Structures are given as structure tokens and as C-alpha cells.
Amino acid sequence: MDIVNFLIQLLNSMQYGLLLFMLAAGLTLIFGIMGVVNLAHGSFYMLGAYLAWSLASLTGSFALAILVGTILSVLFGLLLEWLLFRHFYQRDHLDQVLLTFGLIYVFEEMRSILWGDDVHGVAIPDLLSASIPLTDTLSYPVYRLFMSAVCLVLALGLYLLISKTKLGMKIRAGAFNHEMTQALGVNIKLIHAVVFALGVGLATVAGMVAAPVSSVYPNMGSQVLIMCFVVVVIGGIGSVKGALVAALLVGLVDTFGKVLLPQVAGMLVYVLMAAVLLFKPEGLFKH
Amino acid sequence: MSNTASPRSEIPLLSARDLTKRFGGLAAVNQVSVDLWLGQIHAVIGPNGAGKSTLTNLLSGDLPATSGTVVLRGQDISGWSPEKISSHGLGRSYQKTNIFRSFSVWENVRLAAQSRSQPSAFNPLQWWRSAFNMHEVNERAERAMELAGLHKRRHHVAGEASHGEQRQLEIAMTLATEPSVLLLDEPLAGMGSAEAESMVQLLLRLKKDHAIMLVEHDMDAIFTLSDRLTVMVNGQVIASGWPAEVRADKGVQAAYLGDELSEAH
Amino acid sequence: MSAPQSHLETLPRSLNVLLALCFLALLLFPFVGTDFYVQMVSRMMILAIFAMSLDLLQGVTGLVSLGHAAYFGVAGYALAFLTPAGEPISLYTSLPLAVAASALLALMIGFLVVRTHGIYFIMVTMAFAQMVFYLFFDNKALGGSDGIYINFKPDAKLFNLENKHVFYYFTIACLLAVYIFLRRLLWSPFGRALAGIRVNEHRMRALGFDTFAHKLCAFTLAGALAGLAGYLWGAQTGYINPELMGFHMSAHAIMMVILGGMGHFAGAIIGAFSFEYVLHVFKDLPEVAGFNLGKHWQLWMGLFIVALVVFAPRGILGLLAKIFKSNGDAP
Secondary structure, three states, X not given: OOHHHHHHHHHHHHHHHHHHHHHHHHHHHHHHHHOOOOOOHHHHHHHHHHHHHHHHHHHOOHHHHHHHHHHHHHHHHHHHHHHOHHHOOOOOHHHHHHHXXXXXXXXXXXXXXXXXXXXXXXXXXXXXXXXXXXOOOOEEEHHHHHHHHHHHHHHHHHHHHHHHOHHHHHHHHHHHOHHHHHHOOOOHHHHHHHHHHHHHHHHHHHHHHHHHHHOEOOOHHHHHHHHHHHXXXXXXXXXXXXXXXXXXXXXXXXXXXXXXXXXXXXXXXHHHHHHHHHHOOOOOOOO | OOOOOOOOOOOOOEEEEEEEEEEOOEEEEEEEEEEEOOOOEEEEEOOOOOOHHHHHHHHHOOOOXXXXXXXXXXXXXOOOOHHHHHHOOEEEEOOOOOOOOOOEHHHHHHHHHHHHHOOOOOOOHHHHOOHHHOHHHHHHHHHHHHHHOOHHHOOOEHHHOOHXXXXXXXHHHHHHOXXXXXXXXXXXXXXXXXXXXXXXXXXXXXXXXXXXXXEOOXXXXXXXXXXXXXXXXXXXXXXXXXXXHHHHOHHHHHHHHHHHHHHOO | OOOOOOEOOOOOHHHHHHHHHHHHHHXXXXXXXXXXXXXXXXXXXXXXXXXXXXXXXXXXXXXXXXXXXXXXXXXXXXXXXXXXXXXXXXXXXXXXXXXXHHHHHHHHHHHHHOOOOHHHHHHHHHHHHHHHXXXXXXXXXXXXXXXXXXXXXXXXXXXXXXXXXXXXXXXXXXXXXXXXXXXXXXXXXXXXXXXXXXXXXXXXXXXXXXXXXXXXXXXXXXXXXXXXXXXXXXXXXXXXXXXXXXXXXHXXXXXXXXXXXXXXXXXXXXXXXXXXXXXXXXXXXXXXXXXXXXXXXXHHHHHHHHHHHHHOOOHHHHHHHHHHHHOOOOO
């Protein structure tokens, strides 16, 4: 593999990893702070992609689609949290697994009823449709760099939110000790709603931003969910830093695996997970 | 009441040296050494947050130590898992009642006793025979129930028993594993005076055949029961020795015992 | 968050009588049912074995596995690979081999996953099962996404499994054998230790039990029994594909166990039958006002699951036990 190809694969793995991070960060935050396992998390990714497609077709503007789509899905997430999820924080994991599995079915069917079962493409906006030439024959799409940039910006935003703001401090306190935080007058219900909305928002933006590259199709949620779980397991539950490291690691292993060892490429990530589990059953960065 | 029973052997059954446990920068237990002798009760006292429960957890294997060694019955058990330490002859009870709430009182003790007759989980004989016909196990459980004074309450659901009964059950389960070393974490917690008195009598009976470490706040019981006394403050041992000596130690009085001592009679 | 509390180890006597009568009905069914229904009930019994195997893990030991179908599918694939294109394979060699394959896979994956707890365990069981799924899905050599056909039912020498009634009774025999095995196991020292692990694993370790070994053994046994079910499924339907090891199949198993009621094994059987029945009902829903209800069965299924979790955590058996107990029977 020459240097240019290596660079391309490196950029690809970073892009994939950062996308996974968007999903995994939300998932791990929701796990870590509310203790809820949400199998339907992938559905929000799917929701984002479908919103991007339908809103972009409707308005003709990808940027507008992302904006409106984010607002809509955050509202949806808040509604879901208020209606359903907040009653399940104290229930055991089995109930949560079943509830969210039921939700997967419901979401898939709603998607089928609202948007149909066809595969759709989303056009890359003209502004970002160029490619950066790397050699005579190879070039790298600007849009993919844009995707990575968006994820990085959001990752940075998340970091700043959690570690530098008052809200972030309350979130961290809530993860550390529920009762105490509540006793100190912090509105824990609000914190939970915010964290849930944050998780949903990240997942849907990921779906929206990925739509032009991955296309929009049924079941896209389940596929990405499993990778998301692997990232959270490797990174450690509740650790956003862990999710970032693990997501980049998974991105690297998966991308280079597909290129270098295509026969076993699908399994490599799981081998990585198995290796981590053998030495650190609670993930690399235990919370 | 003899407060200076001499140990029944030359070597301590359990010997911990320079045990330290750090959480980040904080040392919850700092260079603590303790010896437990057969026939003696060694009490560990100190204010809340002194590290007494952490020390117990280090000895029982519930927490891995940052440094230090523990020798149990001549064997270095540093770094061993809780189950391995338990099978080597150490039993502990918990400050916060740690029973099988949905099982009956009898089943709690029987299961504890079963731990001593437990060949490999992969042995098919273990999957077929009835658990309730194990003669040896039942006898062991009966003995523990008898010792803990529980024999009349055996069919009650453990989670519905009174607090005092649950504390008795807590002890019975530990006794059913027939350990030689006992680590008891506040066995008297939340007990009324009659129940506490029974527990004290039980501990005096147990002393003969066990090496006991007792973490407690009840000063009356401490001075009735203990042959040795260690005082911990902020993770460190500030005094250790005969109860009378420790009581009189100026440093201890200043740091901790002052008020409690003048109340104890 | 504690382990699920909704387990049912003993039932009121009158309920036991009812269950025995149901079993009798099952025995007599082929005399009244058509071939189509005999096959359908055979399939339900196979799923009941699958559900019971999961109940050992979930209801007894408290381990929620989202990847149990992997062991179901692997045995089916084993039968598929062992059966030549032109003739049947002996039951007496293929059955033990297939079950052993599932058991071995469960042992290997179990060794890695049993060291995790809570949410981790749920996620890693799912992840490893998906790994197995992709292994078969992506590789043409293993049948790929199309799956593999099994052209002949296994040769049992003494009886003919190609006969639907014979196969039915063979399945009942397996169902009964597994049920008896698991009921005995429940009250054995091993079973009591597993129950203790479900209720308070921390204390079990403090009492000296090697909980890792116990959980691994339960995981392996559950995998082996799931393999038996998968073998029978392959033999009965004559077709194995990766979907049988997938996430949805694993989730179905969980739902069957929950629907029926955990911890008693009869609940798993009831759950399997009820779940398949409910699925049929939803799929056969008619068109109402131009809207095809049956086509969107997943929606009703999803809502049904949500309602189940919210309103009936102890399942059908739990409800029945309550009814029968309140009628004055001693538990």
C-alpha cells in the first residue's frame, strides 16, 4: 500500500470512527447517567437519514434540512423521554431491553408507513461536492472531510459542554451520585431530559450527515447499532473519552481490515472487542 | 470479664502487613497492619470514614489492595479473589445486610453451607442430585442456625424478617461456611439492647474456636468483647494494643475516644 | 438495578394439574389435527425447547443474553453440513455432533462474555452473536445469505422421521426430556447455586462459590440445549439460513420467555406457543379501511411487547399462578 492509499484509508477510518463516536457518545451518556440501555438508539440514526432525505427534497436545501431535522428529532426525543423512558430508569435491564426492542419494531413500521421501503439517495450539496486531488488518478471527496469536521466540532462542543459549563458539571454530578445531586437542588429530571435529547440529537445529526454517503434504506439503524455497542463496550460505559478512543480504534480496524484482510474483515472488530474483554472486562476507560 | 485472653497458638491465623488502598490520590487505608489470633477478638474502631470497612474489604478480597500483603493460615492470599479467600477459611459479614432476600431463612443458610461441599460446576452429578438431601450440608446449616439462634424462624422469607433477625441471618450465613477467621462488620448495627446482648453472647461463644476481627461503634460491646483494640483515623492506625492501654492513650483520647469513653461504663 | 424478580419456581397444585392436562392434549393432538397443524405444533415445540434453554440462563441465573440464537443456528448448520446431498445422515451421529458444536461455541463465547456484568453482558452477547451471523452471511462457503437446504431428515433407523407424526412424537420426547432435565437441575446443588447468583452474586462469591465457573457452565448448557432445538428445526423445516441466528431470533426467544413467565420452564413452553400464536394473529389481520393491518404486523408486535413489559412482567404463568393461588390452593 503506497502512501496515498494509506492516507485515503486513514481519512476514511477517521471519518467512520468519528461518525460512530457521535452515536456511541449519546449511547454511553444515556447508559452512564440514566442507566438505560436503549436498543432503539440506531432508530434515531435512521430517523435522521430519512428526515434529511425528505426535508432536503421538500426544501431543496441540505443545510435547512439538517437544521429543521435536528430540531424535530430533539423534540421527538424529549417527547419520548417524557412519555416513556423516564419511567424505565429504575426498571431492570431486561425490561429496558424488551421495551426498546418493541420500539425498534414500532419505529421501523412507522418509517415504512411514512416513507415507504425504498432505498433513497440524498444529493451532496454543490458547495461540498468537489474532490481534492491527491494524485493523477486519486482524489478525496470534500464531503467526507466535511463529515469528519462536523463530527469533530460536535465532539469538541460536547467536551466543552461537559467539562467547562455549569450544565456539564451538573451532568457529571448526576452520573456520580444521583440522590446527592438532587438533594443539592439540581433538577435531576431536567438533566435527564437534556442528556437524552443530546443523545438523540447526536444520533440524528450523524444520520443526516451520513445520508449522502450511505444512502437511506430500511434497517440502516440495526446495522450501525451493533457497531455502536461494540464501541461502547470497548470504550467503557459512561466514558465519552473512551467512546472516542474506541470509535477511532474501531474505525481503523474496520477500514484497514476490509482492505488488507477482506475475508475476515467482518470479524476483526469483534476480535478486538474479545481481546479488550479478556484484559479489561469493563472497557478501556472504566467510568 | 477477661479482656486479655491469650491466643491459643504462636502464629496469627491472619496477618496483614502494610496494607494500603489508594483511590486516585486518596489513601483510604494507609500502611495498616493487623494480626488475628485464634481465641481472640480484635476490635477495630474509628470515626466514620476512617477506613475500617475498606480494610475489611481488602482482607476479604472484595477490593484489591494497592500494596501490602495478607497471609491467611500460613498462605499468602494477596490478590486472591473473594471466593478463593473464602474457601481458604475466611468468612465475613456485612454492615449492610447482604442476604438472599427472596429465599427463606433456611435456604439462605443451607446455600451458604452448600459452598463447602461444592465440586466443580461442570460435574454432571451436581445437576442431577437433589440439593436438599445433602446430609453434610444440612447438618452444617443446622449448626449455624443453632449458633445464631435462628432455628425457629426458618421458613420465613428472609426479606420479610425483622432487622434483628436479618442481622442474625447475616452471621448464620457466615458461620455456615465454617471459617476459622471471622471478619464482622458492625454486627450490632441497628439492634435493640436485648438483641445486641444475644449477639455479644454469641460472639463470646464463637471466640474460642475462631480468630475474629470486629468492626463496631458500640463501645460497651467493644470493651466487653475485645482482647485487642486498634484505632483507625483517616486510613491510618493511630494506636493498637490491649484495650486498657489504648483507652488510656492520650493521642487516642484526643483524636477520637474522648466523648465516647466518658460515656462507656 | 437488580436481576429480574419475576421468577416462578413452584406452582399451585391445581395449576400443575392443568399443565399436565395440556401435555396430555399435546400427546393426543395428532389424532385430531391435520398434517399442516401437526407440523405447526411441532415447530412450536421446537421453539419451546429453545425458550426453555434461554430460561435456564435468564430466568434461573439472571443472565440476559441477546445472542442466544447463535447457538440455535449453529446446530442447524451442523446438520446441514453433515447431511450429504443424496442421502440422510444418521440421527445418532449428527445429533450429538450438532449439539456439541453449539456447546463448544457457547463455551468459547461464554468464556469471554461471562466475565462481564449487567449492561455489558447484554451488549457483548449481542455483539458476538452478530459476529457469528456475519460469519455465515458473508461467506458463500458457509451458505451465505441464501442459506442451505437439508434434503433429508436424519435417519433414525428404528423409526422414520420423514413421517410427520413420528417426527411429532420424537419432538415431544425431546421436549419432555429437556423439561425433566431442567426441572431436576433447578433443584440440584448447581441449580440452587445459579438461583443464588441471580439473587445476589456478590454474596455468593463471598461465601466461596466460583460464580464464573457456574455462569459459564449454565451458558454452555443453555447453548447446548438451544443447539438441540436448532437441530430439530433444521430437520423439520429442511432449511437453515443466517436469520435463524440473528438478533431478531434472539429477541424473540427473550419475548417468549417473558410472555410465558420466567424461572419455571413450563412458562417458557407456554410462552413459545403463545408468542407464535400472537404472531400468526397479527400477520393474518385483515385490511381495514384500505389499510393493510397484517402487512404492518411488526407495529402491532412492537406495541404488544411494550404493553407486555409495562403491564405483565410475570407473564402468563404468573397470572395463572395468581388466579389459582387465590382460589384457595396451597403453593
